[in-house]
Each structure stands twice: as structure tokens, then as C-alpha cells.
Amino acid sequence: MAIWNLGSINIDMVYALPHMPQPGETLAATSFEQGLGGKGANMSVAAARAGAHACHIGAIGPEGKWCVDRLTEYGVDTRHIAQIDTATGHAIIAVDPAGENQIILYPGANRVLSEDQIGQALSAANAGDILLIQNETNMQAEAAEMGRKLGLRVAYAAAPFDADAVQAVLPFMDLLFLNEVEAAQLEEATGKAPHDLDVQDVIVTLGAKGARHFDGRSGDVTDIPALKVTPVDTTGAGDTFTGYVLAALDRGLPMAQAMAQASRAGALMVTRHGAADVIPDLKEVQNAKF
Numbered sequence: 014m015a016i017w018n019l020g021s022i023n024i025d026m027v028y029a030l031p032h033m034p035q036p037g038e039t040l041a042a043t044s045f046e047q048g049l050g051g052k053g054a055n056m057s058v059a060a061a062r063a064g065a066h067a068c069h070i071g072a073i074g075p076e077g078k079w080c081v082d083r084l085t086e087y088g089v090d091t092r093h094i095a096q097i098d099t100a101t102g103h104a105i106i107a108v109d110p111a112g113e114n115q116i117i118l119y120p121g122a123n124r125v126l127s128e129d130q131i132g133q134a135l136s137a138a139n140a141g142d143i144l145l146i147q148n149e150t151n152m153q154a155e156a157a158e159m160g161r162k163l164g165l166r167v168a169y170a171a172a173p174f175d176a177d178a179v180q181a182v183l184p185f186m187d188l189l190f191l192n193e194v195e196a197a198q199l200e201e202a203t204g205k206a207p208h209d210l211d212v213q214d215v216i217v218t219l220g221a222k223g224a225r226h227f228d229g230r231s232g233d234v235t236d237i238p239a240l241k242v243t244p245v246d247t248t249g250a251g252d253t254f255t256g257y258v259l260a261a262l263d264r265g266l267p268m269a270q271a272m273a274q275a276s277r278a279g280a281l282m283v284t285r286h287g288a289a290d291v292i293p294d295l296k297e298v299q300n301a302k303f
């Protein structure tokens with residue numbers, strides 16, 4: 014089985030500054046770090062590190078080849094990442110001494126994917142595979158509809174939240190991931206709470222409070238507690254959790270077990286600085302002592 018992830022690939026450029034720049038000010042950064050990021054890339058890496066065959070569908074520009082190389086190193090199948098003439102998606106992240114940040118996000122190549130590219134990639138998928146979608150690319154609804162027609166299990170992480178995108182994907186969705194804020198935004202946009210949606214499985218992650226599963230068939234609600242850790246950076250915790258849940262479901266594990274494993278991965282992730290580059294592998298997750 015495989016996880017087909019239509020997702021963003023970003024270059025995260027992190028600048029430490031003595032203070033946030035004022036309009037018109039030129040300010041020298043005291044340090045600079047570059048890493049692989051983007052919700053899509055994070056989720057592909059998490060799924061691959063959790064042992065799944067993760068096939069990323071996306072695009073980069075001419076300067077993004079190293080991102081593809083790094084995804085390959087982490088075990089992601091990168092054959093369906095196109096190289097195009099638009100700049101690679103990137104985030105310019107300014108961090109002040111108090112840890113406050115300011116982010117300029119340029120979606121670039123992530124938002125010019127074509128239906129043809131997605132169709133070609135999914136023509137290699139098998140019924141029962143998982144198709145994963147988030148909101149940092151274009152073509153969400155088209156891909157979801159294609160996935161449903163091909164008999165794939167369509168999973169959607171509704172982040173960053175976009176009411177129109179969610180409504181368009183909703184009819185084709187089997188599994189929905191939301192954090193607490195997104196769940197509230199969805200309820201405001203649709204008038205429906207997670208348990209009222211016509212979706213087979215809805216998972217709401219609640220940070221240090223754990224995660225909750227709503228079973229659309231039985232109506233059962235299951236809480237998976239979080240593990241006790243001292244967080245240093247919560248970036249990528251949700252993406253890691255999503256990748257781990259899907260990898261476990263793809264291996265045939267029941268939902269409660271899949272979520273318990275994902276919650277260990279999420280807890281480890283918040284103890285590390287960084288995004289895709291620090292996502293733990295399955296061995297680390299299984300052996301971690303909490």
C-alpha cells in the first residue's frame with residue numbers, strides 16, 4: 014500500500030534578529046539557518062519515517078533541487094515532484110530575542126500544480142491506497158475527486174484553514190484532521206461540529222491535551238492522551254502526528270493504536286527544534302521513554 018501526498022515543499026529561511034524590523038528599516042540578522050519545511054514535505058517525511066511508502070506529489074523551482082534530494086534521503090518517493098520555472102515555495106522567518114516570530118510565506122511552485130500532473134501520478138495508485146491533501150497547494154478538490162473515483166481513501170488536513178477549500182473537498186473526504194482552532198473555524202464556517210460532519214473519521218488534535226477521534230459510523234468518541242514532555246518548539250507536531258496516523262492505518266493498525274503511536278511521535282517532535290529535518294523515525298518513537 015502507499016500514501017500519495019499532494020503537498021507543499023518549502024525552504025524555511027530562519028533569521029535571528031535583535032528586534033523585529035520597523036517599516037523602512039534595514040536590519041542585519043545575527044544568524045541564519047535554512048531547512049526543509051512546508052506542511053506537505055513534513056507529512057511525507059513523517060509517513061516515510063514511520064515506515065510507509067510515501068509518494069510526494071508536488072513541485073519545486075530551479076533552486077529547490079536540494080529539497081528533493083533531502084526528501085529522498087528521508088525515504089520519500091520523489092518521482093512525482095516536478096521541477097518548474099516558478100520559484101520554490103519559501104518562508105522567510107524572522108525571530109526576535111523573545112522567540113516571537115514574523116513570517117513571509119511565498120507559495121511559488123506549490124500553487125501551480127496541474128490536474129494533469131496529479132492525474133499522471135495517481136494513475137500509478139492502487140485502490141485502497143491513501144491520498145493525503147493539505148491547503149498549501151492548489152488543486153485540492155480536483156485531486157480529492159480523482160482519488161475518490163480511483164477508490165483511494167481520501168485524507169485531508171485542513172491547514173492552513175480555508176473555508177472554501179474545506180467545503181469543496183468535504184464531499185470526497187474519508188478522514189479529516191483538524192487542530193482545535195481549525196475545528197472551531199470549521200464549525201463557524203459550516204455550522205457543524207466535528208461529530209456532525211458526514212465523514213467516516215474525524216481527528217481533532219489538542220496539543221498538550223492529546224487528540225480526539227470521532228467515528229462517523231458508530232458515533233463513538235475516543236480520547237488519546239498526550240505524553241508528558243517539556244516542549245521547546247511545537248513546529249511540525251501536527252504534521253508528524255498526521256503522517257504517523259496514516260502510516261499506521263496503511264499498515265492495517267486500528268485507529269486507536271495508530272493514534273497512540275502518532276501521539277508518541279508528536280510528543281518527541283515538540284522536544285526538538287526544527288521541522289522536516291528532525292522528525293523521529295519509528296524505532297525512536299517505539300523506544301522513547303516518557
Ligand code: ATP
Nearest residue numbers: 192218219220221223239247249250251276279280
Ligand atoms: P503545529 O501546527 O504546531 O504543527 P497542530 O496545532 O497542528 O501543530 P497539535 O494539536 O499542537 O497540532 O499537536 C499534534 C499532536 O502532537 C497532539 O495531538 C499531541 O499528540 C502531540 N503534542 C503536541 N503538543 C504536545 C505537547 N506539548 N506535549 C505532548 N504532546 C504534544
